[in-house]
Amino acid sequence: MNHAYDVSHFLAGLMLLASFALLYQDRLLAVLRSFALQAIILALAVAWEAWVQDRPHLFITAGLALGLKGLVIPMALHRMIARLGIHRDVEQVVGVGITMLIGLGLTALSLLLILKATSGAPSLAREGLAIALAIILLGLLMMITRRNAFTQIIGFMSIENGLILAATGARGMPLVVEISVAFSVLIALFVFAVFVFRIRERFDTVDVEALESVRGDQ
Amino acid sequence: MSPVVYAVIGIPFASAIVLAVLPGYRLGAALNVVASFAAFLVGLSLLTVTGGADEYFIVDDVNIVFVVLNTLVGFTAALFSASYIGHEIETGRVTPLAVRFYHAMYQVMMGSMSVALLANNIGLLWVGLELSTLITVVMVGLYRTPEAIEAAWKYFILGSVGISLAFFGTILTYLAGQAALGEGANAMSWSLLHANAARLDVSLLNLAFVFLLVGYGTKVGLAPMHAWLPDAHSEGPTPISAVLSGLLLNVALYALLRFKMLIAANPDAMRPGPILIVMGLVSLIFAAFMLYQRRDIKRLFAYSSIEHMGLITFAFGMGGPLANFAGLLHMTMHSLTKSAIFFAVGHVAQAKGTQRIADIRGLSVSHPGLAIGLTLGVLAIAGLPPFGVFMSEFLILTTTFARHPWLALLPAFGLVVAFGALLLRLQSMLFGEPNEPVHEVEASSIPFALHLLIVLIAGLYLPSALVAWFQRAAEFLG
Numbered sequence: 252m253n254h255a256y257d258v259s260h261f262l263a264g265l266m267l268l269a270s271f272a273l274l275y276q277d278r279l280l281a282v283l284r285s286f287a288l289q290a291i292i293l294a295l296a297v298a299w300e301a302w303v304q305d306r307p308h309l310f311i312t313a314g315l316a317l318g319l320k321g322l323v324i325p326m327a328l329h330r331m332i333a334r335l336g337i338h339r340d341v342e343q344v345v346g347v348g349i350t351m352l353i354g355l356g357l358t359a360l361s362l363l364l365i366l367k368a369t370s371g372a373p374s375l376a377r378e379g380l381a382i383a384l385a386i387i388l389l390g391l392l393m394m395i396t397r398r399n400a401f402t403q404i405i406g407f408m409s410i411e412n413g414l415i416l417a418a419t420g421a422r423g424m425p426l427v428v429e430i431s432v433a434f435s436v437l438i439a440l441f442v443f444a445v446f447v448f449r450i451r452e453r454f455d456t457v458d459v460e461a462l463e464s465v466r467g468d469q
Numbered sequence: 470m471s472p473v474v475y476a477v478i479g480i481p482f483a484s485a486i487v488l489a490v491l492p493g494y495r496l497g498a499a500l501n502v503v504a505s506f507a508a509f510l511v512g513l514s515l516l517t518v519t520g521g522a523d524e525y526f527i528v529d530d531v532n533i534v535f536v537v538l539n540t541l542v543g544f545t546a547a548l549f550s551a552s553y554i555g556h557e558i559e560t561g562r563v564t565p566l567a568v569r570f571y572h573a574m575y576q577v578m579m580g581s582m583s584v585a586l587l588a589n590n591i592g593l594l595w596v597g598l599e600l601s602t603l604i605t606v607v608m609v610g611l612y613r614t615p616e617a618i619e620a621a622w623k624y625f626i627l628g629s630v631g632i633s634l635a636f637f638g639t640i641l642t643y644l645a646g647q648a649a650l651g652e653g654a655n656a657m658s659w660s661l662l663h664a665n666a667a668r669l670d671v672s673l674l675n676l677a678f679v680f681l682l683v684g685y686g687t688k689v690g691l692a693p694m695h696a697w698l699p700d701a702h703s704e705g706p707t708p709i710s711a712v713l714s715g716l717l718l719n720v721a722l723y724a725l726l727r728f729k730m731l732i733a734a735n736p737d738a739m740r741p742g743p744i745l746i747v748m749g750l751v752s753l754i755f756a757a758f759m760l761y762q763r764r765d766i767k768r769l770f771a772y773s774s775i776e777h778m779g780l781i782t783f784a785f786g787m788g789g790p791l792a793n794f795a796g797l798l799h800m801t802m803h804s805l806t807k808s809a810i811f812f813a814v815g816h817v818a819q820a821k822g823t824q825r826i827a828d829i830r831g832l833s834v835s836h837p838g839l840a841i842g843l844t845l846g847v848l849a850i851a852g853l854p855p856f857g858v859f860m861s862e863f864l865i866l867t868t869t870f871a872r873h874p875w876l877a878l879l880p881a882f883g884l885v886v887a888f889g890a891l892l893l894r895l896q897s898m899l900f901g902e903p904n905e906p907v908h909e910v911e912a913s914s915i916p917f918a919l920h921l922l923i924v925l926i927a928g929l930y931l932p933s934a935l936v937a938w939f940q941r942a943a944e945f946l947g
Contacts, residue, residue: 368672369644376644387637391630403626410633417640423652424643425592 255303256378262296263382263416267358270389273409274354275347279332279401283325286405290320293412300419309419316415320408328401345396357388379420386413470526471518474587476511477536480504481580489573494558494565497572498551504576505540505547508583512540522660527589530942535586535723538801542715542808543579545916549812550575550708552913556819557706562612571611571706578604578712582720590657594724595632595639598688601717602628609705620700627687627697635684635724641677642728645670659727666734674732675739681728682744688721690775691782692752702771703824707815710767714774715808719800722778726785726946733788733947745786746876752779753883760890765824766814769894770807773850776887777803783880784865785946791868793943799861802924803850806858809920810846817843817898820910826894831903836910840899842917849924851891852884857927 269289276282294317301309343350365381390410394403418424484504491497515536520529554571557563563571578601585597606628610621646656649668655661662669687694702710729741756776763769781803784796818824820836833840849856862884870877 364676368676369670370672380640380644384637387633394626394630400622407626407629407633410630414633414636414640417637421640421644422647423656424640425590425654425657 255299258299259296259303259420260378260382262292262299263379263420265292266296266412266416267382267385267389270386270393270409270413271351271354273393273405274350274389274396277343277347279399280329282402282405283328283332286409287321287325289409289412290316290325293416294321296416297419304422306423312415312419316412320412324408328404332401343396344398350392350396354389354392357392358385361385361388376420376422380417383413383417383420386410386416470521470523471528473511473514473518474526474528477508477515477540478580478583478587480508480511481576481583485573485576485580488569488576491569494554494568494572497569498547498554501572501575502544502547502551505544505579508579509537509540509544512536512583522589522658524654524658525590525593526587527660528587530938530945531726532586532723534797534801534939534942535719536583538719538804539582539586539716540579542804542920543712545919546708546711546715546808546812547575549711549815549913549916550706553706553708553815553819556910560819563706567611571608574604574608575708578608582716585720586723589659590654591639591642591659591662591727592657594659594727595636598635598685598721598724599632601720602632602688605701605705605709605713605717608709609701611706611709612704614704617704620697620704624697624701627694631684631687631694633684634680634687638677638680638682638684638728641673641680642731645673645677659731663731663734666731667736669731669735669738671735671737674735678728678732678739678741682725682741682748685721685725685728686748689718689725689782690752690778691748692755692775692779695752695756695775698775699768699771702774703765703767707767707811707818710771711808711811711815714771714811715804718774718778719804722781722785722800725782729785730945730947742786742788745782747786749779749781749783749786750879750883752776753783753880754779754886757883757887757890760887761893763894764826766818766826766829766894766898767811767824769826769891770810770814770850773887773891774803774807776883777807777850780862780865780880780884784868787865787869787872788947789868789872790940790944792865793946794939795861795864795868797939797943797946798927799858799865802857802861802927805920805924806846806849806856809917809924810843810850812917812920813839813842813846816910820908821904822908826898828904829898830901831899833899835903838914839910842914842921844895844899845921846917847891847895849921851888855925855928856921857924860928860931 266289269285269292272285273282273289276285294313297309297313297316301307301313361384362381365384366377369377369380387410390406390413393406393409397403397406481504484500488497488500491500515528515533518528554568558565558568581597581600581604585594585601588594588597606621606625609624610617642662643656646662646669648670649665650656650661683694690698702713729745732738732741753776756772756779759772760769763772781796781800784792784799817829817832817839820839821829823829832843849858852859852862866877866881869880
């Protein structure tokens with residue numbers, strides 16, 4: 252049984268590493284690749300949970316993570332980036348060094364918080380939940396420190412990765428919610444895609460900074 | 470579960486499909502009104518349903534109040550929307566195809582809000598709120614102007630961050646219930662969680678509530694997570710501003726209240742009251758001061774919504790049957806009055822061709838009917854007697870005064886500050902030399918009049934059946 256713990260912790264840890272990679276990459280395509288990698292590890296982690304917990308329907312969630320977030324969405328965004336011709340660097344509000352330090356702090360915070368709060372819960376859920384929270388907070392950090400519409404999308408989707416990791420780690424959580432999460436990601440992408448298209452249409456840029464300047468009255 | 474519950478949810482979704490394929494915006498607008506009216510009638514008939522809960526849905530005194538209010542304002546806003554959207558097509562701000570899309574989305578939004586309100590499964594509650602958020606994001610961006618896109622973007626980013634945190638809180642709540650209720654759907658059922666609240670894992674429940682408070686609190690528009698709200702209100706179509714202010718904020722607050730009841734039922738968990746009181750007061754006083762700097766008429770009333778949601782959160786934070794009663798009453802009065810104001814504001818903006826307060830002058834000369842309507846609405850929301858808002862605010866202040874006299878000074882201060890700002894802005898719009906351009910507006914005054922009439926009657930006389938109903942809900946809220 253300890254074997255099962257080790258593998259799921261290993262995969263969750265890899266996802267956390269991918270979250271840090273998302274923070275320090277400074278090229279748009281590299282960010283996209285790190286995200287695809289995280290989604291593929293998520294798929295593995297969910298598949299592992301499905302096998303260990305003996306809940307075959309979780310394989311659907313794993314398949315969705317792999318197919319949709321690991322392949323289809325990165326490829327679609329890749330094409331969009333190529334079409335718009337924006338291979339340039341990611342603009343950062345805060346420098347990489349400071350962002351990484353804040354990220355480390357957030358990870359420590361979520362470990363301390365969850366491990367303290369869940370002292371009574373079974374141990375598999377505890378560490379998985381702590382790492383999932385760290386991934387969610389790092390995704391938030393990414394959305395805050397990057398002004399580019401694409402990196403904000405990717406930050407949001409990495410938050411969703413953390414949420415799915417947490418949901419599958421919680422033993423026996425009903426399928427309804429898992430499907431709905433996958434579904435909502437789909438809608439989210441639809442909305443996002445529409446917006447990116449419209450932003451391009453209006454401003455010839457996907458830099459969110461350009462949006463700020465048109466705001467008139469507070 | 471009673472078929473009425475499925476009808477409340479089913480009617481909007483079914484009509485959304487019909488509206489999506491129906492050509493012609495007039496027909497679409499008419500069907501939108503009919504469908505919303507049908508949903509309202511079915512919502513009313515929930516009153517005859519005996520409460521109960523199954524795996525997915527729950528009916529009790531609390532959510533019946535919300536469902537009836539939601540479907541009523543949904544109906545009147547659809548009525549207003551029918552006269553409003555025609556003008557928007559004529560002036561070329563939207564295409565007929567976009568309007569068809571708008572009508573279908575309107576019904577999906579109403580349906581998803583009903584799902585959230587009637588859900589017993591806390592995951593389903595989250596799905597309902599998430600869906601209604603995504604739909605309103607699209608609606609806010611309907612005009613496709615740079616401002617509308619920026620507002621929709623900001624709303625989307627902040628809304629989805631909030632909703633993600635709320636989902637994490639939902640997972641934590643499930644884990645808190647797992648030890649007592651076992652793995653599976655039981656630990657997601659609100660009624661079972663509530664019945665077994667004392668056996669839930671305390672530290673997990675506390676942590677869950679913090680995430681839910683920040684997550685759903687963002688959607689309620691509580692400061693400091695309110696940044697999306699003024700943008701979303703000012704840039705979208707006015708019927709959507711009315712629905713956002715009057716309904717969606719309530720639904721998010723309802724979600725928060727459900728979890729507040731859960732945590733309050735556990736004797737060892739933290740007290741949710743003080744946190745809600747502080748957040749409510751911060752929002753109330755902050756928004757009251759922000760009112761003075763507004764230059765856009767819809768932003769002005771958006772900040773007024775933050776102020777009132779703050780007051781309502783404060784009342785529920787005080788807790789107890791009396792304060793909860795006052796909070797519920799104020800929520801109802803605010804929904805009706807604020808959506809009525811947005812109806813009037815929508816016509817004012819169309820008549821003057823602008824939303825800038827500085828460019829709206831001499832309304833009392835150029836459009837006396839609109840001027841009277843706007844004045845009545847603003848006086849009502851500012852809390853002047855004999856309107857219902859006065860009574861609910863008075864109730865909140867007196868119950869607070871009876872329990873913590875010094876604490877009552879803070880909301881009273883905020884309300885006075887807001888009162889000054891609203892009158893100042895109203896006066897500048899009503900009087901002065903009327904400015905060009907002046908458009909003719911075919912305004913439908915029925916929705917506006919209906920709302921203000923209810924608010925006026927509620928201020929003068931509350932039927933005892935209504936009082937008893939609200940009291941039951943307030944007592945259940947704990």
